[in-house]
Structures are given as structure tokens and as C-alpha cells.
Amino acid sequence: MKKSKSIVAIIIIVAIIAALGYYAFGVLSATKDKEDAGIKLGLDLAGGVSITYEAVDGAPSSEDMADTIYKLQRRAESYSTEASVYQQGDDRITIEIPGVSDANEVLEELGTPGSLEFQTPDGEAFLDGDDIADAQAASTGSDVNDSGYVVELTLTDEAAETFAEITGEYVGQQLPIVYDGETISSPTVQSQITGGTAQITGMDSYEEAEELASMIRIGSLSVELEEVQSEVVSAQLGSDAISTSLKAAAIGLAIVMILLIIFYAVPGVVAAIALALYTALVVSVINVFDVTLTLPGIAGIILSIGMAVDANVIIFARIREELAADHSVLVSIKSGFKKGLSAIVDGNITTLIAAAVLGARGSGSVRGFAATLAIGIVLSMFTALVISRILMLSFYGLGVKNERAYRKAKARKTINFIGKRRIYFLVSIVIIVIGFGYMGYQSNQGNGALNYSLEFVGGTSTTVEMDKDYTVEELESEVVPVVSEVTNDSAIQTQNVSDSNAIVIKTRTLDLEEREELSTALQENFGVAEEDIQYTNISSTISSEMRSDALWAVIIAAILMLIYIWFRFKDIRYASSAVLALVHDILIVLTCYALTRISVGSTFIACMLTLIGYSINDTIVIFDRFRENLTNAREKKDADAVMEIGNKSITQTITRSIMTSLTTFVMVFVLYLLGVATIKDFALPLIVGIISGTYSSIAIASGLWFSFKLHIGKEKLVRIPKAVKQPKEEQKTEKEETEPKKELVSQKRKKKKRR
Template identity: 50%
Template sequence: EATATTQTSTSGKTENIVQIKFTGKGAKKFGDVTSDHVNERLAIIYDDKLVSAPNIKSAITDGECVIEGGFEEFREAENLASTLRIGALPLELENIHDNVVGATLGSTALETSLIAGIIGFILVALFMIVMYRLPGVAAAIALSFYILMMLVVLNVLNVTLTLPGIAGIILSVGMAVDANCIIFTRIREELSKGQTVNSAIKNGFKNALSAIIDGNVTTLIAAFVLYLRGSGTVKGFAQTLAIGILLSMVTAIFVTRWLMYAFSGFGAGNVKLYGVQKKHKTIDFLGHSKIYCIVGAVVIVLCVGGLIFNGTQRGSLLNYSLDFVGGTSTAVSIDENTEITDELKDEVVDVVKSVTGLNGEVSSSDDQGVKKITIRTTALTEDQSAEVRSELAKKFNTTEDKVESETISASVSNEMQMDAIIATLIAVACMLLYIWIRFRHIATAGAAVLALCHDVLVVFTVYVLFGQFIQVGSTFIAVMLTIVGYSINDTIVVFDRIRENRNKANSRDDLKEIINRSITETLSRSINTSITTFIMVFMLAVLGVSSVRQFAIPLIVGLLAGTYSSICVASPLWYLFSGRGKAAVKKTETYSKSNKKGVEGGSRNRKRDKGKQ
């Protein structure tokens, strides 16, 4: 044990010292050493560096001693005491993750992402105004406030933005837009009933509240679990998602409401400014269940076939990044006028081999005018990686900030995989438990989880079929988590409308008709939400660098799959699992037959009465 304290010297001066106490075995060993080296210096070495070298005045056999002199400030004594305590621990520090990104490369990724975000936001705002008129203006203002607050909170909390973090923001933006779409659809429905604008706003918000809360709370539960159980990558996603969800609920429920009442109060009471929900013919979605089954079967066949092909022809089922297999990736940026040839790639291999003695896998890219040659090897030491960067910079006559590298140990990559899988499974289980409790039927949770599996399978198939261009790594985790949140939210909105229509229905209503009507009523909201989220992600795919594009393209597929599954997978499965579909049909048929007999009986009675007259 080592502690920093003070003592009074013989001259009456207070001095800073370090007091040390040894255990039984340690006391004996220390006694032997000090007995043999009186009036010599005892070197204290930590991490191969000399920290202190006090003089041994006498043999110390009682297991207690002090280091005195040389500590002008108490903090110096505290630092030495801390070093002694840490040095007593039976551990050795190991570099498990090392990432060096060139300033130019990092700024390019940030700049393109910001431009994509700004353009995407402008397009989303214009889309909302065109689709919802005056409420769309309120949504655009509320979303601007949301983004401003998001930036403030991220800055105050000093949150470092990564691709998974950006994914969390995109999902929360999508949910913020979705909340507005739900509210405005409800307001239009109330206006179509002949209500005044103020009454429509009041009832519209009231009717939309349950779907908004259920969708956001479900995703918030997932974010909380992912933050507690996930690794750094997953934590970044969960943190920005949770912040975004809380802010999006505030802006949708309070800011948008206030703006709507403000517009109405300033004389914007013309119904045409808000639009009236048109009644659409109910679409028989459940009647096409066989087609949905065929589509699902095709996806499964493509996925399995792709895995078999990858395993036999490429030697690996998926194209794993360093995050999942470990190793070192080193990339050098070359002049944009230089043509990337096989000879140039061989030169990179030769440089790395001369430093490390290792061969590696070489690839090249030309992204946003930045040409790069990347080589992947087994994990290098910190010194090896630094020397490789230096030699590559010399070879290509450039500066070291044009060379980036990343090293992840195999143990960490395995830990990241397990953390991500366990965290996701727990999060999904908690979300489904909440859905079960809220909708009071196990069929609801069962249908939601299978629809979720469908969406995950679709995105996974994209990684299988296009593995040559898209790697499975931290971005894969971010995409899957985003799809889980988006899919669950989309499904809940449809289920909420089914629940509402069932509560309003009488015994004559067929469950199948109720579900079809509910899907039809929420169809415009589902499409509009998908379009706005698609716009944001699409701009990232078009303007972003390759790493951003590897995240955006699968996410686009997942968003489309989530919209499709909430309409064509989740609801038909709920109808199938509920076990009430056939019962409802029989009840309707029984009512129709008895009603028909009653009408016929009434006709005969009238004829009989007429005959008696």
C-alpha cells in the first residue's frame, strides 16, 4: 500500500512524503534487499521508465518505510504513490485498438456528410410542405428546432460522432418526421368529419399520441439496453438515438402543437390550408398473402445460395472488416493524377513486407477524387504501424497525414461481436415484451418479431450478395440496429390503428376487413415517412465517402424492407397468429344467415296476415 501524506521534519518544516506498507512476504523480501544495499539507490521503474530512485538509509525490516525529499508539491507525492499502487497490479497493458486517421481524410468524410445532411434536410422540409401544406411548414420549423437542440446537446455532452452515431441521429430524425406524419394524418381525418380547425388539431394530437408514445418508448427501451450492454460502437449508436428520440418527442408533441395552434390563432382557419383526408377504397392486403410468402422464399433462397457461393468460391461466407476479424489496415492516399496499377499495389506490399516481414491483402479505391491503396495484414505493433506509415509516406512522396491505419486485436473483435449480438437480443426481447403488454396479445409480439427477422434477413442478404463491395463490421452493426428500431416503430403504428379500429368495431365486422382498412388508413403515413427517411440516407449514399456509402446503401434497402414488412408481413402474421380470423368470419356468416332468415320470416308473416284480412 502506498499513500501520499506529510510529516514534520526535525527542523520543524512540513514536507511531502510517500508512506509505503508491505504485506508479510513483501516485507521480508524488501528487508533482504535493503539490508544488502544500504546507502545505495533503489530504482523504481514503471512501464520501462525510471520514475524515482530514493537512497536506502538503513535496512527496513518492519515492512514500513517512507520516501522523503524531492517533493516540492504534494501532487508529486500523490503521483508517485499512485504509480506504486498501479505497479503492484499483476497486469500488462496491451494495445488492443489503434486508429490513425489523416486530417484530410477525416475532414473529407465530415464535410461530405454535413453537405448531405443539409441537402437532405432541405428536401425533407420541402416534401413535408408540399404534402401537408401549412402543417408541413410547422413540421419544417419544428425539425429545425430539433436539429439545433440536437447539436447543442451533443456539444454539451461532448459526444464524439461516428458512423453508428450518425445512424442513431438518422433514425431519430426519421421518427421525428414520422410523428409529424401521424399527427397531420389524424388532423386531416378530423377535418374530413366536418370539425373546426382547432377541434381537429386537438383531437388529431390526442388520437396520434398512443402510436407516437408506443413507437418512441419501444425504441428508447432498445437504446437503453444497447447502451448498458453494448461495446463502444453500439454505445455510440444508442447514445445519439436516445438523445434524438427524447428531443423528437418534445418537438413533435409540444413544439409542433404550439405552432399549429399559433397558425390557427393568427387567422389560418381555412380548411384548404390543412387539407382533408380523402376516403380511399380499402385494399385487400391480406388477400395477397401467397405473394408475400413467395417473396420471402425468394429472399431466403438468395441468402442461402449466396452463402454457399461465398463459402466455396471466396473462402469466407461474408467480407469481414477488421472490426470482426482483427488485424491492421493501412491506407495511403496518392496523387489524383496517378493511375493505380498492379505494379503500384505491389510496391505497397513490398514496403509493408520490408518493415514487418508480412504479406497482405491489397485493395484500391477512388472516392470523391481521393485515390487510396489499402493493405490488410495481421495485427501490427504500434512501432511497426508507425514505421509502415513513415515508409509509405516516403515511398509515395507525401506526408504522414495522408496515411491512415487501424489496428484491432482479434480478442477485441470477438468481444465486439458477442457484445453486439447479446445487446441486440436483449433489446429485441425488451421491445417485444413492451409490445405484448401494450397490445395485450402474444400474437402481436410474435408477428412483430417475425417481421423484424424478415427485415434483418433482407439486409443480411445484401451483405451476402454484394460482399465484394460492402464489408461486415461496425457499420453492419449500426445498419442492423437502425433497421430493428425503424421496423418496430413502423409495425407499431399499423398495429395501433388495428387496435383502435377493433375497439370501435361491432360484432358484425370481419377481422380481416378491419386489418385491411387499418393498413389502408396508415398507408400514406408509411409511404411519406419512408420517403423522408430515404431522402436523408440517399443523400449520404450519393455524396458520402466510401465508408459512409457502405453504411447508407444497405440502410436504404432496410428502410424499404421495413416499410414493406409492416404492411405485407406483420399484419398478415398477426391475423394468422391471433386465431380469431376464422372465428370472426364465422361470426359474420352466422349473423348474415340469421338476419336473412329473419327477413324471410317477416315476409311470410306479412303475407299470412294479409291473407287473414
Template identity: 50%
Template sequence: MKKFKQYLAFLVVLLMLGGLFYVAWFGVTDKSGEGEVKKQVGSMHDIKFGLDLAGGASITYKVEGKDGKTPTSQEMDDTVSKLQKRVESELGTTEASVYKEGNDRITVEIPGATDKIFETLSTPGNLYFIREYNSDGKANYQRIYGTGILSEGVTIDSLKNNGGIVLEGSDIANARAGINNESSRKYVVELSLTSEGTKKFAEATTEAAKKGWSIGIYYDGKFVSVPTVNEAITTGKAEISGMESYEEAENIASTIRIGGLDVSLKELRANVVGAQLGSSAIHTSKRAAEIGFVFIVLFMLIVYRVLGVSASIALGFYCCLEVILLSAFEVTLTLPGIAGIILSIGMAVDANVLVFARIREEIASGTPVDKAIGAGYNKALSAILDGNITTLIAALVLGIGGTGSIRGFAITLALGIIVSMFTALFITRIITRIIYNLGFKDVKFYGKAKALKKIDFVQKRKVFYAISLAIAIAGIAVMGVNHSKGNGAFNYSIDFVGGTATTITFDSVPSIDKIEKEIEPAVMKAANSADKNLNVTSISHQVVEKEKQVILKTITLSTSASESVGKVLKDNYGAKDVTYETISATISNEMGRSAIVSTIIALVLMLIYIWFRFKDIRFGSSAIIALAHDAIMVIMCYAFSRIEVGSTFIAAVLTIIGYSINDTIVTFDRIRENQHGIRSEEELKSMVIDSINQTLSRSLFTSITTFIMVLSLFVVGVNDIRIFALPLMVGVVSGTYSSICIASQLWFGFKNKSLKASGAYKTVKAKKTADNLS
């Protein structure tokens, strides 16, 4: 009867997995009307994809300044920022691409957009300075807003009628962030007003200063700042203080400038565009995931036997849940998002490998299998939690502070971490217990940890440091040589430096296969042959079916290259017309700065967390140095290989940081467990060597499973996917190397130095001598 219940439980688990698979792949029936089936779509087919994977809508505006003048560079940059913020707030998507085209045009590309957003984007955002109170004419003052929102019943129209609005956007001449050195370097926003605005503000601030009121700055339906007025401001120059950072001050200044823009947007064209990465990108990514999954399952079954069965079933749960949640939360999936999923799959397997290694250690020490399973989960828990939480910290910071594809990467990574912890700690444990109760109780089904020959990684630490330093120096040398030749230290893509958009009009649009396999190679050959200084290595294309056009985006083409490309397209591929336009970078300075700042904040928070958990800042500092090492190795990969540095560059570096910290934490957790009773430098060294060797198989096996996933992307994926996968493979190898050969050795060096400085070794030695004499 007891075994029957176990069989029943195992059947329930399989049925649950089957049900999740059905929902993920085939979907649930959506009925409407009188029981008619409206649609039946699986979560897999309902996932939203970004512009790079599935295309979307594109709209181009002509920007006109005051009195029809050409807008200034600052006005263009601020308008781009305004449109980016509008898209994010109106659509709730961070995956839009906004860039300048020529001197007076801006193009906005949005995945899955509707006509409504185009109307919203072309309507300028309104900026108002609103007084806190307003008189009804009888000196009875009414509160206009409180706690950052307009009071109930108060509208912008009513405020315009009763004088509650002090200034409008047109009254602002300029706004910029600054530092007030007279007040201990406080961050401020410096305002300049027009002559009309100066008069209005003088009157309003005189009254507000007397009564201690504030004047709120209201843009696009919300308050961005609510400063109190300390004194009457009559000179047309004002200063808003109280910002905690220069970035906060710059954000407020940028918003005020945007609200004060005196430009108009005229729609030139709006079209549906195809995927930037080609039609086969999604298909090949799915195929790569399937191949990688199969190889991981085989690897787990061969290495871990019965435990591998548990892990494989749990991994199936993970994949199904991940797909369902991506669809349920309407996450827009882009190439960086795929990186987050790949990393979380590796971490899902990692948690299982960590537990299984502990179980085998317990069995090898003579613990019965039943108790070894429980002990394995209990002893591995701290390392699993610490590794996942540190990575989750990075994901949360990047999700809150990042922009664009960085936020998309963070969301998928955070979601994957949470799901992977659930499946590893609960699903795998339940399945393992059921299989054990079914009669698989013999040690042969689980295996024992084998005593392997110890490798003295600590003794060779200087060799490891030298290898890493040599790679970094060689990479810097290569960067210098390339820069001196005029090729640039890195091969930057149009995402960072802008380029040329070549619009080709046909009688009928060629097939995607012909564009990718014939036209794009021909364009690259023509451009590079015409101008020997060019090195066009990749092209992204977009198809505009309605206009019978294909848009090819490349690095900036010279006049000779453009003429050569045009001739080839007209002579060989029947192009009716070919036009060229310079386009700006899609990754703005603000996005790059946001990614850097968010990464630094994440590293600081990880350092604090590791310090708190391990009670030793040397663990945190060693881990951060190891992360910097891995980031440098990935960057060197771009320098050596000259693959394009584009939007996926940031995602690749962040992916490896997340992977590496998890790997390092596991080794540190074992050091923390083993470090007790250390009496000499030799004992400290021996303890670190033991800890590294005890976690060595786990580090290698996790790296193998993660590497398998990335390798499958590299082998099966299209060119853009392979360009992304190559630095990831380098990063996985580097992350494993730094965890084994760098991080722990750094900790040993820091710890050994502090113990020597404190005299701890000498004290212990003196005490032993005294004990012997007595």
C-alpha cells in the same frame, strides 16, 4: 390586437430558431482575462469526432511476459481487454480502438487523447484481495470497507503495512467462469492460486470463515466482487458464487486475470494519426444532411401545406437542439452515431406525419379545423409514445450493455428520440396553433384524408411470406456458394478478422487527395493482380505527419501481394521504405458478444412493453418476428452485394431494428383502436385491412423522408459512407414492407387461430341464432 399577438408570437418562434441556429453554428463568445475574446466556436464545430472521422492519437506497446518471455495468447487477449477498460474509465470514451499487432505488440488508437493517458495505460492495474476487518494487534477489529468502498481514511498503502491485503495479482494463477452443476447450475468464478498464494489464502480464509467475514476483490480503485467466506480454503482452489449469468461470471474472471497479469508494457511509438475514413467524410456527411433536410422540407410543404410549414420549422428546432446537445454532452460522434441521428430525424418527421394524418381524418369526418388539430394530437399521442419508447428501450439497453461504437450509436439515438418527441409534440403544436390564429383557418390550407381504394393485404399474406422466404433462401444459397469457393459467406473487413497494416515512409507525405484517389486504388490493383485469391475492395488510411508515414490497413495480404504492393509504392510513388505487420480484429469477441446479448435483452424488453401496453402478447411476438425479418433482409444485402461486413454492420442492423419497430407500432396502435365487436373471421380480416390502409399513407410518407436522408448520404458521401448507406436503404424499404405486409398479417393469423380455438366465433353465431328465434 389578437392577431398582433399572434404575429408577435410567430416572430418570437422565428427569433428563437435563429438564436439556436446561431449558437449551433457560430457559437457563443468565451471571454477570459480582462474581457479578451479567447474563442468563438459554434456547437457544430465543437462536436467531438471519433477516430474514423477525425483521427486521434496512436500508441504502440511491446508486451513482455515474465522474465522477458513472449506473452501467451491468453495474456495478450487479457492485456487488450485491460487497456480497453482503462481507456473507457480514464477518458470516459467508448470510441477507442485496441488491437494486437503481431505476436507481442498492441496498438491503442484514441480520439483526442493527451500524453497523460499514455502514462496511465502503460501502468499495470493493481489487483488486491482485502479482508473485511483488520486487527490493531489488541484483538480490536477495525472495519476496512463497507458497501463496496474503502472506509474513510483507509488506503492501499496503509493496508499493505497492517496486513489488510490478503492476496495480490501475482498470487493468482488463473481465473475462469464456470457452472456448478452440483448446485443447480449456478454460475461461478473458479480461482487457482500460486503456491505462495495458497498459503496466504488458507490463513486468511480460516479466520474469515470463523467470524463470517468477507474478502473483497479490489481492482484499479474499486471493488469488483465482495464474496463472503463460508469455509477455510486450503487447497489453492476457490470458487466465487452468486453470479446471475455466465457473462457476469466471465467479466469478473477476466478482471481478476487482468489484475494478475505478469506482463510489462514498453512504449515503442506514439503518434498523431489521421482519420480512418478520409478527410472528406465529415464534409460530405454534412452536405448530405443539408441536401436531405432541404428535400424533406420541400416534401412536407408540398404534401401537407400549412402543416408542412409547422413541421419544417420544428425540424429546424430539432436539428439545432441536436447539435447543441451533442456538443454540450461531449458525445464522440462516429459513423454509427450518424446512423442514430439519421434514424431520429426520420422519427421526428414520423411523429408529425402521424399527427397530420389524424388531423386530416378528423377534417374529412366533418370536424372543424380548430377541433381537428386538437383531436389529431390527442389521438396520435399513444402511437407516438409507444413507438418512441420501444425504440428508447433498445437505445438504453445498448447504451448500458454495449461497448465501443455500439454505445456511441445508442447515445445519439436516445438523445435524438427525446429531442424529436419534444419538437413534434410541443414545438409543432404551438406553431400550428399560431398559424391557425393568424387566419389560416380554411380547410384548403390543411387538406382532407381521401378515401382510397382498399388493398387486401391480408388476403395476399402468403404471397408476402413467400417473397421474404425466397429472398432469405437465395441469400443463404449465395452465402453457401461463396463459402464453398473459399471467399467466405460474407466479405468480412479487418474490423472482424484482422488484416495487414502496410506502413509507408516518404520523404514528404502525399496529399490526402492523392492517397485516396491514386495510391489506394493502385495498392488494391497490385494486391489483387498478384494474388487471384485476394479481393481487396477497401482500404483505410492513417497519416502520421511527424514520421512522414502513411499506414494502409487492408485484409490480410499474402507474400506475393505484399511484394507487388511494395514494388508499386517504391517505383511509382517514391516510397523510401515499406513494412508490413499483421493486425488483429478491432472488434473483439467480447464486443461482439456484448452487442448480441444487449440486442436480445432489448428485444425481450420491447416484447414485454408491447405486451403490457397492448394487453396482447400476439402484438409483441408479431413485432419481434417482423424485426427479425428486417434484420435478415439487411444481412442478405451484405451477402448479395459482398460489401464489407465491418463495425458499421452492427450499427446498420440496429438502426433498422429501431426504425422498423416504430413503424410497426403505429399500425398496431390503429388495430388496437379498431378491434372491438369482432364476431367472425371476416370481420377480423376486414378490421386488419382497414387498419393497414388507414396508416398506409403515413407509413409510405415516413419511409420516403427517411429514405431521402439515407439516399443523400449514398449519393454525396465518400465510399465508406456509401457502403454504410446501401444496407440502410435496403433496411428502410424492408422495414416499411414488413410493417405493411408482414407484422399485421402475423397478428391476424395468431389472433384468428386463438379465437377459433376458444370457440369465440361459434359462441357469437349461436347467440345470433337464438336472438332471431326469439
């Protein structure tokens, strides 16, 4: 790149960073102050609307309530992916929607979830809401000005036959759709409808079609509900949580940039600039696309920052190796980006697969995590492969051509990692067995295998009318210690209700004696009246269906990653090793939760999901080097030769593994040091996961890969015997025979020099 073009390129990139940085700073400032221009925050960070419904016809069955909660969860997620729905008592359901502050507006748009019926002209119902699998608004026609708007219905298999029979009988007549006794649509049957799908046409706008589709979807509930209460609730985590998280992110980024510059010199400066652009882009995109940010979402951003650094580190490591091979600086730069491409693409695509599946199958905080992770991955690839390349060539064009500025790689002695695989396997098994043993012990003691939080097991909700309006920080410092002393448990959530002095305290399930003790403590410490304290048992916000969705999402993601790695590496042994190493990391972090008794809630799911993306990416980078070095090797079936190649590959990539882990560790560790209690409980297992992910990629995945190649598959490795060493007597005789020959050759050379 010419000098003039280099200057222009750098000026443009710096200008873009300045503009995006200015915008991102404004967004973060608005977020910190909870202004409208900031990022939409979840209920745990910013509060939102809480709406309570009650069953109309007495106490419904537990199955009907569970079904209704699950369907309401899906409906509420149209307002925010972080919405939560849980049961209160026997016949009430509460919906909490973050990021909104007008309960009346939400109620008006949400409507009262009631009964839905498809009726004949005679008023006889032939289908109800349970028979509708899905209802979506859509537009028809290729021209926007000539579009028609429809509602596309998908019926259950059982309802399809009934619908075909009725529509065949009533061709040319109207079949009213009745919601809570009111006709909301009267479509005319044009012809018999078979196949289980149908369209309601004649909508004047997309909004009208969406409104009808929403009412049909929400009508498919097993329980008829009516609103009994709506209120605006404050955040579960105070403004301190937001400000400390922002401060931790800023400090962590600064440390990471300094480390990159110290270790990589000019490439480190490039990485720091690209990282600054990446950070500004992530903040801007999250704000523009109105993504709701919660604590699990922060996990996705942290992971994507680590991967953004990793992509640069992979390239820089390649550049240093090319310089060590005596290539010119320019050739090394171009070759570094070319050779690093496959590892970056494979690592990021496998993580994108996980994010896509989690977004499609997950719900609540899982979908929020998937959204932020996907955004981060795409942007990290762009900044590493495009921006970093332009900057590197621009610096070279400006005259930075001395190879010292790019830190040529030094030769390293190959470390025998694979040879010690049995030791690594044993250590990991012992740690995991200790974890499961401790879980069994705690379970036998009646404490539960893990310390499940309210989100998983439910508990008791205590509403108290206080003497003043408490801030979230005051609740944390004054009220929580009093409650914790009674419950002997730190897993306590507090919220205050806007425009009132009422607060909501959520704890584990309290028995009668504990409720009376808590009531006394609240009266003595805060002067509240006994009649101002109300107790309600609540269900888990993470329902069995949501847990099932999350579990299936992880399983499907693992299978798809297995298939992708198998396809890319043309060997199932690579894929199975990577997935088993992933399972290893999950079990190690589970052991951490068991031994420390950290509360297992929504952040537990986020932590595990973060680990999946991080660990699989690290493993693929090492496997990519295995593949490259084996392709160039001659002896591909010699076990000893392949082990040497594997150890060489790990040694070549170990600097990159340590550097990536270090930068990600710094981000999380600073968050742990500065964060509030809830964030600490999230950051500590994540730190363990980062360490475990690095260890498993180097020691476990590599060892499994070699063991599989040794014992499984058509092209199994074999032990090729080496040349047999001669006895010392024979070696001595051979030496004596060759020494006179060497002396004769030496004399001849001396004679030639004299001539």
C-alpha cells in the same frame, strides 16, 4: 389561443431557432475545419492518438491476450466511446483513441497497464487485479461541503471469501495496494469485510478517488505491458467525408421540408419549422455533452430525423382524418395530437429501450450509436408533441382556420393486404433463401459467407516511410489504387502519422508473396526504400467479446421490446409479430450484404441497429391503429370482419408509412449520392433496410398478427357463416311480391301531395 398570444409564441420559437441555429452553424463550421469548438469526432473522421504496448514476459497465451484486450477496451472508453483496441503480432496491443491529439497527456493519464496486488504487512500477495470485478469513485454525505470521497470495490465471488478471511485476521492493520511494485494506497482494516464489497476511504477529492479507482481497474489485466510506441494518427476518412456528409444532410433536410409543405400545407410548414429546431437542438446537445461522433453515430442521427418527421406525420394524418369526419379545425387539431400520442410514445419508447440496452451492453461504435439515437429520440418527441402543438394552435389563432389549409383526408378504398399475406410470406422466404444460398456458395468457394472487413477478421498493417507528407485525400486517390491492385480487395484503410511522412496501410491478411508484391509496387510507384517498409499482422478491432456484447445487446433489446409491446397491447400476438417482422428485416439486409459483397465491419453493426429502431417504430404505428379500430368493433371474433378491420387500419396509415419512409429515404439516398466510398457502403444497405422495414410493417407484421389471431390463443378467430344467398327463382318471386306493395305505397304518397 388568442391572436396576441399566437404572435408572441411564434416570435419566441423563431428567436430560439435563430439562436440555436447560429450556435449550431458555428459548431458545424468548426467541426468541418476540425477546430476545438466543433463536435468531437471519432478516429475515422478526425484521427487521434495511437499507443502500442508490448507484453513484458514474452509471448502470452491467446486467452490472456484476448482478456487483456477486452479490459483495455473498457478502460480506453473512458476517454472516448469510439476507442478501439486490437492485437499486433503475438505480444503487442494497440489502443487508438479518437478526439485527442496529445499522446503524452493520454499516456500520463492512462498509465502503464501493469500488475496489481493486495498485500499483507508481511508483503505477501493475497489478491491480484483479476480478483477485482470493479472499482468506482464515489462521494458520501448529503452536503457537498461535508462529503467524503471513497473508492468502492467489488470483488469476484472467489475472492470474497479470501478477502473476508484476511481482513478478519488483520483488523486495525494496513493492507497495501501495490501497482507495478509501487504502493499506491495503504488502507487500514476497520473490521472484517464480508459480502464481496469494500470501501477505501480517506480521499481528499473526487479526482483522487477516481485516479485510484482507475489504477485498480486497469491493473486487473492478465498480461503485464510496457509502452513501446505512441503517435498521433490522421483520420481514416478525409475532410471530404465530413463536408459531403454535411452537404448531404443540408440538401436532404431541404428536400424533406419541401415535401412536407407540399403534402400537408400549413401542418407541413409547422413540421418544417419544428424540424429546423430539432436539427439545431441535436447538433447543440451532441456538442454540449461532448458526444464523440463517428460514421455509426451519423446513422443514429439519420434515424432520429426520420422519427422526428414521423411523429409530426402521425399527428397530421390524424388531423386530416378528424376533418374528414366533419369536425371543426380547432377540434381536429386538438384531437389529432391526443389520438396520435399513444403511437408516438409507444414507438419511441421501444426504440429508447433498444438504445438504452445497446448503450449499457455494447462497446465502441455501438455505444456511440446508442448515445446519438437516444438524444435524437428525446428531442424528436419534444419538438413534435410540444413545439408543433404550440405552432399549430398559434397559426390557428392568427386566423388560418380554413380546413383546406390542413388538407382534409380523402376516402380511400380499403386494400386487401392481409388477404395476400401468403404471397408476401413466400416472396420474403424466397429472397432470404437466395441470400443464405449465396452465402453458402461463397463459403464453399473459400471467399467467406460475407465479405468481413478488417474490424472483424484482422489483417496486415503495413507502415511505410514516404517521400512526402500525404493528405488523407491523396492517400485515397494515389496510394489506395496501388494497394488494391495487389490485394484485389477494396477494403483498405489508410492513415498518416502526424509530424512525419509515415503512413499506415491496413489490408486483409497478406501472405509472403503478396507482401513482396506490395513492397515492389510501393518502391516503383513512390520511390520508397525497401528497409522503410514494415509489416505486422493485426487482430480484429471488433473482438469476439465486442461481437458477443453487440449480439447480446440486440437479443436483450428484442426481449424487452417484446415485453413492452405485450404489456401495452395486452396481447402477445402483437409483440411476437413485431419482433418476427424485425428478424425478417435483419435477414433481408443480411441478404443485401451477401449479394453485393459490401464490406462487413463496424458500419454493419450500425446499419443493423438503425434498422431495429426504424422497423419496430413503423410496425407499432400500424398496430396502434389495429388496437383502436378493434376496440370500437362489434364482431371481434369473426375472422372476415377482423381481416377487414386490419386492412382498413393499414389503408388508413399507409400514407403516413410511405411519407415517413420517403423522408428517411431521401436523407440516406442523398448521403449515398454525395458520400465517399465508405459512406456509400454504409448507405446502400440502409436504403434496403428502410424499404424492407416499410414493407414488413405493412405486409409481414400485419399478416403474422392475423395468422396468430386465427390459430393461436384462447380467443381465436372463427369463420362466421354469412347469410345464404337465395336462388335466382326465389329472388325473382320475392321481387314480384314486393313490387305491388311498393306501387301501392307510391300511389298513397301521390294522393297526399294532391290534397
